[in-house]
Amino acid sequence: xxxxxxxxxxxxxxxxxxxxxxxxxxxxxxxxxxxxxxxxxxxxxxxxxxxxxxxxxxxxxxxxxxxxxxxxxxxxxxxxxxxxxxxxxxxxxxxxxxxxxxxxxxxxxxxxxxxxxxxxxxxxxxxxxxxxxxxxxxxxxxxxxxxxxxxxxxxxxxxxxxxxxxxxxxxxxxxxxxxxxxxxxxxxxxxxxxxxxxxxxxxxxxxxxxxxxxxxxxxxxxxxxxxxxxxxxxxxxxxxxxxxxxxxxxxxxxxxxxxxxxxxxxxxxxxxxxxxxxxxxxxxxxxxxxxxxxxxxxxxxxxxxxxxxxxxxxxxxxxxxxxxxxxxxxxxxxxxxxxxxxxxxxxxxxxxxxxxxxxxxxxxxxxxxxxxxxxxxxxxxxxxxxxxxxxxxxxxxxxxxxxxxxxxxxxxxxxxxxxxxxxxxxxxxxxxxxxxxxxxxxxxxxxxxxxxxxxxxxxxxxxxxxxxxxxxxxxx
Amino acid sequence: xxxxxxxxxxxxxxxxxxxxxxxxxxxxxxxxxxxxxxxxxxxxxxxxxxxxxxxxxxxxxxxxxxxxxxxxxxxxxxxxxxxxxxxxxxxxxxxxxxxxxxxxxxxxxxxxxxxxxxxxxxxxxxxxxxxxxxxxxxxxxxxxxxxxxxxxxxxxxxxxxxxxxxxxxxxxxxxxxxxxxxxxxxxxxxxxxxxxxxxxxxxxxxxxxxxxxxxxxxxxxxxxxxxxxxxxxxxxxxxxxxxxxxxxxxxxxxxxxxxxxxxxxxxxxxxxxxxxxxxxxxxxxxxxxxxxxxxxxxxxxxxxxxxxxxxxxxxxxxxxxxxxxxxxxxxxxxxxxxxxxxxxxxxxxxxxxxxxxxxxxxxxxxxxxxxxxxxxxxxxxxxxxxxxxxxxxxxxxxxxxxxxxxxxxxxxxxxxxxxxxxxxxxxxxxxxxxxxxxxxxxxxxxxxxxxxxxxxxxxxxxxxxxxxxxxxxxxx
Ligand SMILES: [K+]
Ligand SMILES: [K+]
Numbered sequence: 001x002x003x004x005x006x007x008x009x010x011x012x013x014x015x016x017x018x019x020x021x022x023x024x025x026x027x028x029x030x031x032x033x034x035x036x037x038x039x040x041x042x043x044x045x046x047x048x049x050x051x052x053x054x055x056x057x058x059x060x061x062x063x064x065x066x067x068x069x070x071x072x073x074x075x076x077x078x079x080x081x082x083x084x085x086x087x088x089x090x091x092x093x094x095x096x097x098x099x100x101x102x103x104x105x106x107x108x109x110x111x112x113x114x115x116x117x118x119x120x121x122x123x124x125x126x127x128x129x130x131x132x133x134x135x136x137x138x139x140x141x142x143x144x145x146x147x148x149x150x151x152x153x154x155x156x157x158x159x160x161x162x163x164x165x166x167x168x169x170x171x172x173x174x175x176x177x178x179x180x181x182x183x184x185x186x187x188x189x190x191x192x193x194x195x196x197x198x199x200x201x202x203x204x205x206x207x208x209x210x211x212x213x214x215x216x217x218x219x220x221x222x223x224x225x226x227x228x229x230x231x232x233x234x235x236x237x238x239x240x241x242x243x244x245x246x247x248x249x250x251x252x253x254x255x256x257x258x259x260x261x262x263x264x265x266x267x268x269x270x271x272x273x274x275x276x277x278x279x280x281x282x283x284x285x286x287x288x289x290x291x292x293x294x295x296x297x298x299x300x301x302x303x304x305x306x307x308x309x310x311x312x313x314x315x316x317x318x319x320x321x322x323x324x325x326x327x328x329x330x331x332x333x334x335x336x337x338x339x340x341x342x343x344x345x346x347x348x349x350x351x352x353x354x355x356x357x358x359x360x361x362x363x364x365x366x367x368x369x370x371x372x373x374x375x376x377x378x379x380x381x382x383x384x385x386x387x388x389x390x391x392x393x394x395x396x397x398x399x400x401x402x403x404x405x406x407x408x409x410x411x412x413x414x415x416x417x418x419x420x421x422x423x424x425x426x427x428x429x430x431x432x433x434x435x436x437x438x439x440x441x442x443x444x445x446x447x448x449x450x451x452x453x454x455x456x457x458x459x460x461x462x463x464x465x466x467x468x469x470x471x472x473x474x475x476x
Numbered sequence: 477x478x479x480x481x482x483x484x485x486x487x488x489x490x491x492x493x494x495x496x497x498x499x500x501x502x503x504x505x506x507x508x509x510x511x512x513x514x515x516x517x518x519x520x521x522x523x524x525x526x527x528x529x530x531x532x533x534x535x536x537x538x539x540x541x542x543x544x545x546x547x548x549x550x551x552x553x554x555x556x557x558x559x560x561x562x563x564x565x566x567x568x569x570x571x572x573x574x575x576x577x578x579x580x581x582x583x584x585x586x587x588x589x590x591x592x593x594x595x596x597x598x599x600x601x602x603x604x605x606x607x608x609x610x611x612x613x614x615x616x617x618x619x620x621x622x623x624x625x626x627x628x629x630x631x632x633x634x635x636x637x638x639x640x641x642x643x644x645x646x647x648x649x650x651x652x653x654x655x656x657x658x659x660x661x662x663x664x665x666x667x668x669x670x671x672x673x674x675x676x677x678x679x680x681x682x683x684x685x686x687x688x689x690x691x692x693x694x695x696x697x698x699x700x701x702x703x704x705x706x707x708x709x710x711x712x713x714x715x716x717x718x719x720x721x722x723x724x725x726x727x728x729x730x731x732x733x734x735x736x737x738x739x740x741x742x743x744x745x746x747x748x749x750x751x752x753x754x755x756x757x758x759x760x761x762x763x764x765x766x767x768x769x770x771x772x773x774x775x776x777x778x779x780x781x782x783x784x785x786x787x788x789x790x791x792x793x794x795x796x797x798x799x800x801x802x803x804x805x806x807x808x809x810x811x812x813x814x815x816x817x818x819x820x821x822x823x824x825x826x827x828x829x830x831x832x833x834x835x836x837x838x839x840x841x842x843x844x845x846x847x848x849x850x851x852x853x854x855x856x857x858x859x860x861x862x863x864x865x866x867x868x869x870x871x872x873x874x875x876x877x878x879x880x881x882x883x884x885x886x887x888x889x890x891x892x893x894x895x896x897x898x899x900x901x902x903x904x905x906x907x908x909x910x911x912x913x914x915x916x917x918x919x920x921x922x923x924x925x926x927x928x929x930x931x932x933x934x935x936x937x938x939x940x941x942x943x944x945x946x947x948x949x950x951x952x
Contacts, residue, residue: 064841283884323883326892330876353869360866364939365540365948382858389865390836393829400806407799408759414889416802463840472841 001474004055006068011052013073017080018046020131021124024084028120037087037121045080064473070139071465074456077103077135081128088121093448097440100452102128104459105136105341107215107311107428108419108451110441114220119201122218126208133212133341134182136459137246140339142174144461181249186211189238196230206231210238213341215311215428222436224314229297232314236301243269243308245339264376265337265348269307272334272347277303280327287321307331309343311428311436318435325431329418332427343426343458345395349388351375356385394462399424402450409444419443423454477950480531482544487528489549493556494522496607497600500560504596513563513597521556540949546615547941550932553579553611557604564597569924573916576928578604580935581612581817583691583787583904584895584927586917590696595677598694602684609688609817610658612935613722616815618650620937657725662687665714672706682707686714689817691787691904698912700790705773708790712777719745719784721815740852741813741824745783748810748823753779756803763797783807785819787904787912794911801907805894808903819902819934821871825864827851832861870938875900878926885920895919899930 018041025038061069078100085095094110101108102125111117186207193203205218219225223235244266252259260266280299284290290298298315305312306328317328335344355373363369373380399420406416411433418430419440429436434443440451457465467473494517501514537545554576561571570586577584578601587593662683669679681694695701699711720742728735736742756775760766766774774791781788782804793804811820831849839845849856875896882892887909894906895916905912910919916927933941943949 063843279884322887322889322892323880326880326883326889329889330880353865354873356862357866357869357873360863361870361939361943361946362948364943365946367539385865386832386861387836389829389861390833393833394837397830397833404799404802404806407802408755411798413798413802413805416798463837467837467840470837470841472838 001064001068002057002059002061004057005059005061005065006072007052007055008057009061009065009069010073010076011049011055014045014049014052014076014080016049017077018042018049020127021045021084023127024120024124027123028118031119033118033120037084038124040087041080041083044083048080066143067464067467067473070143071456071460071468074103074132074135074460077128077131078452078456081124084121084124088117093445094441097448097452098125099128100455101423101428102126102214102216103132103135104426104455105129105132105212105214105343106423106426106455106459107209108423108430108434108440108455109216109428110439110448112439112441114218123201123205125216126205126214126218129212129214129216130186130208132459133214133242134179136212136341137178137182137339138175139460141178141247144464177250178246181246182211185238185241189234192234192238193231196228196234198226198231202226206235207238209312210235210310211242211341213239213242213308213310213336213343213426215305215309217312220437222313223301232297232301235312236304239304239308239310239312240273242310243304243336243340243342245337246341247339262376265351268351269337269347272331273300273303273307276307276327276331280324283321283324283327287324302328303331306427307334307342307344308336308340309425309427311422313429313436316435316437318431318437329421329431332421332425335425345392345425348375349392352380352385352388353392355380391462394466395424395458398454398457398462402454405450406443406447409447411443411447419447419451420454423451424458426455426458477540477544478533478535478537480533481535481537481541482548483528483531484533485537485545486549486552487525487531490521490525490528490552490556492525493553494518494525496603497521497560499603500596500600503599504594507595509594509596513560514600516563517556517559520559524556542619543940543943543949546619546936547932547944550579550608550611550936553604553607554928554932557600560597560600564593569921570917573924573928574601575604576931577899577904578602578690578692579608579611580902580931581605581608581688581690581819582899582902582931582935583685584899584906584910584916584931585692585904586915586924588915588917590694599677599681601692602681602690602694605688605690605692606662606684608935609690609718610655612688612817613654613658613815614651615936617654617723620940653726654722657722658687661714661717665710668710668714669707672704672710674702674707678702682711683714685788686711686786687718687817689715689718689784689786689812689819689902691781691785693788696913698789699777708773708777711788712780715780715784715786715788716749718786719780719812719816719818721813722817723815738852741827744827745813745823748807749776749779749783752783752803752807756800759797759800759803763800778804779807782903783810783818783820784812784816785901785903787898789905789912792911792913794907794913805897805907808897808901811901821868821901824851825868828856828861828864829868831856867938870942871900871934874930874933874938878930881926882919882923885923887919887923895923895927896930899927900934902931902934 021038021042025035028035028038078096081103082095082099085098086092097110189207189210190203193206194200208214209216223232248259248263248266277300280303281295284295284298285292301314302317309332317325333345334350335346336342338346338348352373352375359371359373362371373385403416403420406419407413415430415432415434419434422428422430422434434440497514497518501511504511504514554572557579558571558575561574562568573586665683665686666679669682670676684690685692693699699708724735724739724742753776756779757771760771760774761768777790778793785808793801809821810826811822812818814822814824828849828851835847835849838847849861879892879896882895883889891906891908891910895910898904898906898910910916
């Protein structure tokens with residue numbers, strides 16, 4: 001392990017983070033709010049960045065350094081990104097929680113009176129989700145495939161061009177394309193929201209939350225605060241878009257117009273959303289007497305929001321009937337598409353596991369048959385199935401363990417399980433105590449630390465973080 | 477598919493079932509209860525058996541016939557075994573539920589006033605668990621390995637002698653050995669219970685429930701009715717014994733005395749029980765102020781009972797704190813050892829999945845390393861890992877789907893999830909409405925049918941039943 005390289009790259013990252021902090025500083029200036037929080041944050045972050053940049057080296061980073069950079073990079077961003085919150089009077093642990101929740105685009109919040117905070121602080125809170133979302137896309141499509149992590153070829157296969165060159169130039173080129181797509185989608189949503197009458201400030205914040213699948217809102221009532229079906233449908237549409245593999249958009253534009261319709265993961269993603277929304281519409285109509293069109297509006301918004309692990313809401317789904325809640329729990333487990341900003345297990349993993357099981361059933365009848373799993377007409381190598389399996393096993397193990405810790409700390413079963421999956425799957429809100437109108441503030445200290453770890457681990461596809469905690473990783 | 481063979485074997489099975497019904501007839505005679513229920517049951521079952529035996533054939537049964545015989549055999553037993561309950565005045569659906577719960581050694585009950593039923597009926601209710609347990613062992617160690625189902629070699633490896641001969645003589649020989657072990661354990665428990673002052677009738681019934689990991693009790697308070705630590709510890713010990721791979725007992729006696737200690741599954745099973753009992757002891761002590769020795773007694777009994785999926789209780793664990801309940805939920809998912817009478821996912825499957833994940837983590841750091849999963853110092857073939865994966869995927873899919881159905885029918889989330897796993901994992905009691913002192917009677921009709929299917933599917937290792945519902949199975 002070459003520590004110099006890791007520190008050097010982290011230095012560059014912090015310098016960049018310091019630069020980004022100038023934006024909320026401008027917002028604070030515009031609204032006549034205190035500039036101190038951001039001035040101090042910029043100073044601390046930038047100085048630390050430059051100190052680390054002194055470890056300059058010409059060496060290339062390899063596999064191990066790659067894992068360390070990704071995991072520690074997100075951790076460092078969450079730590080330094082928390083400074084503005086601390087300056088705003090939030091306790092360091094809560095500030096760290098909120099910052100990690102932002103950078104991992106989780107959207108679980110410890111704030112209890114959101115509207116009481118300065119606009120610039122809330123802007124920063126939204127912006128870090130957006131930055132996190134940017135990082136996630138690059139991580140998924142450009143970095144993880146190179147590190148050989150869980151389900152790697154799934155994303156690699158979608159990107160054009162050769163993939164066996166040196167890491168650096170390839171990452172930059174891929175990242176650039178993806179960011180342009182991310183920018184364009186962000187821009188379109190802001191325009192759409194402003195045309196619907198939303199202020200620029202609110203449009204930007206809602207866009208941050210949507211395209212990153214983040215889910216923080218500047219309003220306690222979340223998207224419900226706008227009280228507008230029009231805005232809800234715009235948000236739902238862009239949430240749906242954010243939950244799709246971004247590499248597909250590239251292919252659709254430059255390679256094959258029908259990419260989306262041909263892609264099995266996209267089709268399964270859409271089918272699941274429609275099926276779950278249909279059932280949920282029925283349940284809301286049956287259990288609450290809501291008329292069908294309002295039931296559908298509620299259903300499609302929340303199914304998309306929870307399945308993409310965005311976590312924006314238009315109502316307190318914690319008050320729904322248990323069957324309606326169960327649908328949200330199930331889709332939240334599945335998550336968005338690979339290569340999207342969404343979290344969760346990911347649609348493609350679920351799809352491959354289902355195909356794998358169907359094939360095994362077939363083999364039980366025809367034991368001598370040689371048959372593999374296919375995705376988009378291509379064979380899925382055994383090693384991908386293997387890495388998906390271990391991903392899901394470790395994921396479920398962490399899910400159950402952290403739920404157990406929370407319950408030992410005194411939380412009820414539903415709060416424990418949903419807080420665990422809400423953070424590990426980067427969904428945001430859970431149920432009961434941590435429901436959409438609740439807060440993670442009341443969770444005891446140890447519980448908060450576990451949930452912070454969950455967000456970090458879940459966001460970085462489990463392996464990236466877990467590896468850091470194996471003795472094997474630190475061996476020469 | 478050769479229907480003749482299937483019908484012929486089912487005929488033999490029903491004739492045998494009719495013979496077994498003579499035992500509760502004797503019990504009814506002894507206690508001066510009505511003989512009619514069993515006379516009619518014997519008549520109907522035996523006549524049907526002889527009718528089917530007319531399909532006599534000299535042909536051997538093959539893979540497909542094997543699946544059909546196992547799945548339909550259990551179904552037929554549950555249907556004909558329900559006749560005495562119907563004669564006792566229980567509704568046909570409830571009688572079928574109770575009978576399936578017995579033959580699958582699930583122990584979920586629809587009875588609400590257990591003590592009001594005749595002794596002979598309750599004896600039959602216990603006896604079918606015991607018969608079911610007998611069937612399970614043979615299914616696991618002798619039949620499934622031959623059919624090539626999920627995790628087959630796991631059990632085959634443990635049995636002595638060659639395994640490639642014709643199916644019939646091999647099954648008989650293996651079955652005989654296993655039944656002797658089953659008889660001996662049953663006998664020892666009855667002796668132990670009688671020495672502790674339990675009546676012969678009660679001893680037999682408690683033994684039926686224990687060695688089969690069944691869990692029905694003749695008392696609403698279950699083992700708590702005896703109000704004796706001595707009897708509780710005897711029951712816990714024999715439950716523990718019933719949760720171990722029976723093939724290991726054979727090996728320990730005739731091949732290698734240290735088999736148990738050397739076996740990784742057994743060690744993991746024991747370690748999990750000790751760890752979960754330790755944590756549960758702490759929680760019961762902390763949350764209820766129960767003294768440590770009573771907490772331990774409660775903890776070890778219920779951890780063993782739920783983990784082996786027996787489901788006997790000495791108290792209403794539904795009243796425990798949520799953290800204590802969560803421990804039971806987690807161990808109930810894991811289940812007993814393969815080749816035991818316990819249900820659930822099975823310890824060895826969980827163990828192999830964990831080993832597999834650890835290996836994948838290692839491979840993420842050393843992508844060129846060639847390394848497989850080992851169990852008991854032997855390599856676990858890829859195909860076993862694959863079959864375990866698809867088993868678990870289908871298992872979880874059924875678990876979630878049936879919970880969803882229950883919740884749509886109006887059950888709360890905890891009842892839905894726990895009723896689903898209690899039946900699919902053949903545990904018996906769930907929580908809330910279906911808790912240890914509750915009953916499955918209040919579940920709506922469709923829900924009961926789903927849960928009956930769960931018991932059937934879960935007991936026969938998923939594949940055996942699921943295959944029957946694939947079009948592939950019925951193709952020429
Ligand atoms: K989120
Ligand atoms: K049971």
